[in-house]
Each structure stands twice: as C-alpha cells, then as structure tokens.
Amino acid sequence: MEDSCLPDYVEKFCLNCGFATRALHAGEHVGQPQHTSHSTAIYQSSTFVFQNAEEGAEIFSGNKQGYIYTRMGNPTVMVLEAKMNALEGGNVKLSSPQTRISSLAFSSGMAAISSTIMALCRAGDTIITGNVMYGATEHLAESILTRFGIQTVEVDTSDLNQVEEAIKAHPDAKCLLFETPTNPMLALTDIEGVAAIAAKHAPEMVIMVDNTFATPYLQRPLELGAHVVLHSTTKYLCGHGVVVGGCMTTVVDEVKDRAYEYIKDTGAVPSPFDVWLVGIGIKTLPIRMEKHCDNAMAIARYLEKHPKVERVYYPGLESSPYHALARKQMRKFGGMVSFELAGGVEAGRRMMNNIKIFTLAVSLGCVDSLIQHPASMTHACVPSDKREKGGITDGLVRISVGIEDVDDLLGALDDALATV
Numbered sequence: 051m052e053d054s055c056l057p058d059y060v061e062k063f064c065l066n067c068g069f070a071t072r073a074l075h076a077g078e079h080v081g082q083p084q085h086t087s088h089s090t091a092i093y094q095s096s097t098f099v100f101q102n103a104e105e106g107a108e109i110f111s112g113n114k115q116g117y118i119y120t121r122m123g124n125p126t127v128m129v130l131e132a133k134m135n136a137l138e139g140g141n142v143k144l145s146s147p148q149t150r151i152s153s154l155a156f157s158s159g160m161a162a163i164s165s166t167i168m169a170l171c172r173a174g175d176t177i178i179t180g181n182v183m184y185g186a187t188e189h190l191a192e193s194i195l196t197r198f199g200i201q202t203v204e205v206d207t208s209d210l211n212q213v214e215e216a217i218k219a220h221p222d223a224k225c226l227l228f229e230t231p232t233n234p235m236l237a238l239t240d241i242e243g244v245a246a247i248a249a250k251h252a253p254e255m256v257i258m259v260d261n262t263f264a265t266p267y268l269q270r271p272l273e274l275g276a277h278v279v280l281h282s283t284t285k286y287l288c289g290h291g292v293v294v295g296g297c298m299t300t301v302v303d304e305v306k307d308r309a310y311e312y313i314k315d316t317g318a319v320p321s322p323f324d325v326w327l328v329g330i331g332i333k334t335l336p337i338r339m340e341k342h343c344d345n346a347m348a349i350a351r352y353l354e355k356h357p358k359v360e361r362v363y364y365p366g367l368e369s370s371p372y373h374a375l376a377r378k379q380m381r382k383f384g385g386m387v388s389f390e391l392a393g394g395v396e397a398g399r400r401m402m403n404n405i406k407i408f409t410l411a412v413s414l415g416c417v418d419s420l421i422q423h424p425a426s427m428t429h430a431c432v433p434s435d436k437r438e439k440g441g442i443t444d445g446l447v448r449i450s451v452g453i454e455d456v457d458d459l460l461g462a463l464d465d466a467l468a469t470v
C-alpha cells in the first residue's frame with residue numbers, strides 16, 4: 051500500500067497479515083498510555099487528568115494531543131476504531147496520500163447511521179436510500195429526517211438502471227445509502243456498480259453501505275468503491291448479544307470530521323466497556339462467520355426442499371437471483387436466512403411458538419440462533435403496503451443462524467415445521 055498514510059499500527063497489520071490476524075491484533079493498546087496488561091485496558095472514566103493548567107489549555111486548543119473527556123475521545127474506544135480501520139480499510143487503495151481511513155464508534159447502529167447522515171446534510175438537502183432497509187432506518191428517513199427538511203428518494207439499488215436514473219435525477223443528493231444484503235429480504239446490490247455510476251454522474255455523492263449483515267470478513271465495501279461503511283456492532287461484530295453499538299468507517303476525511311463534530315455535540319458516544327466487549331467479540335469474528343455461513347447454507351438447502359416452505363431467500367442458493375453477485379463481492383453468503391411458509395402468517399406463528407433451540411427474539415448475529423417475524427417485529431414500523439411492496443409479507447420468517455451443531459438446528463426446524 052505504497053500510497054497510504056495509515057497510522058503505523060494499521061500499516062503493520064494491513065501490509066502483511068490476513069484478516070484473522072488483524073481481527074486479533076490490530077489496534078490493541080493503541081492510544082493507551084501504559085500497556086503492560088495483555089488484554090486491552092478498559093478506561094471506564096468520564097474525564098481525564100491534566101498534569102497542570104498549561105497542559106489542559108494546550109490539549110483543549112489542539113496544540114497537544116491528549117484525552118479530555120470521554121464524549122470527545124477515550125483510549126478504549128480508540129482501540130475499536132483502530133481495529134475497524136484495519137478490518138474495513140485494510141486493503142483499500144487510497145486515492146491520494148492525503149486520504150486516510152478513519153472510524154468513529156457510536157452508541158448504536160442507528161446512532162452511526164443517523165449521525166453520519168445528519169452530519170452531511172442540512173435543511174433542503176436530498177438523500178437517496180435503498181427501498182428495503184432495516185425498519186428503524188426507513189422510519190428515520192420518513193419520519194425524522196423530513197422534520198429537519200431532509201427529503202429521501204427511495205430506489206431499488208439491486209437494479210443498477212434504477213440507481214442510474216435516480217442519481218441522474220438527483221445529482222445533488224448528499225449521499226446514497228443501502229444495505230447489502232438487505233434486512234430481511236437478503237437482496238444484494240452491486241457495490242462496485244453503484245460506485246461507478248455515482249463517480250460518473252455525481253462524484254461528490256457519498257456512497258454509504260450498511261455492512262451489518264455481511265461484516266468485513268465477508269465483504270469490504272470500501273475496497274469496492276464505497277466511501278462510508280456503517281455497522282450495527284450490536285450484531286456479528288460483538289457476536290454475543292451483550293452490547294448495543296455502532297461504527298462508521300470512511301475514506302473521506304470530511305465525513306469523519308463532520309461526524310466527529312456532530313457526535314461530540316449531540317452525544318451518541320458508546321460506553322468504554324461496551325466497545326471493549328465488541329473488541330473481544332471481533333477477535334473471533336472470522337471463525338464465527340465461517341460457522342454461521344456453513345450452518346445457514348445447510349439450513350437454506352434444507353428449507354428449499356421442504357414441502358411447507360414456499361420460498362427461501364438466501365444469496366448462497368443457486369436459485370437466488372443474487373447468487374452470481376454474492377460470489378463476486380462476498381467471501382461467503384452470511385448467516386441470515388428468510389423464508390415464506392405455505393400457510394402464511396398463521397403457519398409462521400405456529401412455527402415460532404413451537405421451535406426449540408432457536409430463541410424467539412429480534413436482533414441477529416449472535417452465536418446462538420434467533421427467529422423472528424419481520425412484519426410484526428423488526429419492520430412493524432414500516433407501513434404495511436410498503437412492506438408488501440418490498441416483499442416483506444405477513445408470512446415471512448427471518449432466522450439468524452447461530453453456530454450450534456447444524457444437525458441440532460435442522461432437527462429443531464424439522465420438528466417445528468411438523469407442527470405447522
């Protein structure tokens with residue numbers, strides 16, 4: 051990476067090491083004044099001590115580096131941010147020596163998404179988003195951003211022709227945000243294709259990818275031309291269902307600077323303990339993702355053949371319209387599977403009430419398997435006609451496949467489907 055100006059600790063791990071090594075080592079102890087403990091320390095402190103009044107003034111004025119107050123920066127939070135730089139940005143070809151990769155941790159995935167959008171926009175601006183997204187992201191666009199005079203244009207980003215039309219119609223839109231794979235339909239968008247279209251018609255437009263479902267282990271949008279990657283770290287990155295958190299990684303300095311200013315003054319910063327837990331989770335991300343993906347593939351194949359299942363949504367299946375694209379831009383196909391039961395919502399309810407091992411709960415990316423009903427749970431805040439249009443029917447069931455023994459999961463599904 052001859053033309054990068056990544057900090058030393060990122061360079062060290064980006065140049066020579068594979069993803070698993072980076073997940074374990076990158077960022078550890080960065081910015082921590084003393085590091086004799088093997089485990090990264092948790093600086094569970096709201097404020098930091100100055101040696102004297104002069105030093106305090108120097109740090110406040112920006113003439114000297116140092117910690118002030120956890121809303122403005124914290125050594126434990128910095129470790130997670132450095133790790134995310136290495137994972138999302140490790141192999142990015144930077145456009146100029148002035149470009150750098152930077153990350154900001156947030157108190158939730160929604161804080162990362164909303165803060166990044168708000169930091170970029172002002173009243174009168176337009177943004178473009180995918181037409182199927184996590185329910186709260188859709189609600190944010192429709193009900194919150196509109197109150198601040200920010201309009202949203204929706205487009206099916208899995209269709210590059212529609213993307214081109216939308217960008218040509220709104221070349222001044224501040225950003226284009228989409229999930230790939232989408233929650234809960236597992237539709238994919240060609241990240242490289244979108245980035246190329248935007249570069250041609252609207253080079254200033256910030257391309258933002260919510261990479262929560264894939265994780266950087268499976269897909270790295272910045273390498274494919276996106277400018278911003280967003281995460282709910284609540285999910286696979288933490289992996290154990292013990293934290294609500296978010297992160298934004300970008301190759302555009304201005305995005306980082308504006309988002310930092312925004313979070314500093316609006317306050318959606320994470321707790322040091324929470325980011326420490328996410329950092330611990332990331333250490334096992336590669337091996338967890340391998341197992342999530344293998345189990346999900348086996349389950350998708352099983353469901354596809356089951357007579358009570360009408361349709362399975364999983365990009366790993368050869369029957370998926372997104373299979374070729376998934377092979378192109380993802381390492382494997384992820385741990386999320388959605389499916390439609392022949393008996394509609396009643397059948398889904400019976401199945402969810404009778405299934406063993408799978409826990410009936412929203413969220414995803416935990417080591418254990420979860421099952422939920424998008425129409426009445428994660429996407430209940432999306433109007434029903436819009437849900438139906440996006441394919442989120444009342445009979446759709448979404449599972450987050452865990453890392454249990456796959457035969458136990460298949461057995462649990464078999465027993466539950468027998469009750470339908």
Ligand SMILES: Cc1ncc(COP(=O)(O)O)c(C=O)c1O
Nearest residue numbers: 158159160184233262282284295
């Ligand atoms: C794709 C996606 N993005 C963002 C979020 C929001 O994350 P959080 O719940 O951490 O705010 C979720 C939550 O489920 C999600 O699935």
